[in-house]
Amino acid sequence: MKEKLLCIDPYANEEDVIRISELDIENRLDRISIHGSVDITKDQQGLEYAFALKRQIDTIVEYLKKQALPEKISVENVAKEVKNPFDS
Numbered sequence: 001m002k003e004k005l006l007c008i009d010p011y012a013n014e015e016d017v018i019r020i021s022e023l024d025i026e027n028r029l030d031r032i033s034i035h036g037s038v039d040i041t042k043d044q045q046g047l048e049y050a051f052a053l054k055r056q057i058d059t060i061v062e063y064l065k066k067q068a069l070p071e072k073i074s075v076e077n078v079a080k081e082v083k084n085p086f087d088s
Contacts, residue, residue: 007056008032010063020052031075032060 008016008027016027023038038053040046 007059010060018052018056020049020056023053025056030073 006018008018008025010027010032011029012027014028018025021036021038023034023036026033026035038049040050040053
């Protein structure tokens with residue numbers, strides 16, 4: 001039996017990532033990032049991918065509907081440049 005693809009708890013942390021074929025859905029505190037692609041083929045695998053994607057999007061939408069949301073937020077890149085420890 002195949003393992004079912006799970007849903008992330010939207011906006012809960014900066015760690016969770018689920019993968020649907022080559023599509024990554026990354027959890028963030030202020031956004032959900034979706035990268036890559038998935039082929040929804042006309043077979044059982046395609047149906048599983050479609051349900052997994054729908055389940056995740058439905059979870060995100062239900063979460064957002066319950067929030068008092070601002071019109072738009074500013075998304076900033078929080079990556080910091082660090083000194084190379086191997087650089088002399």
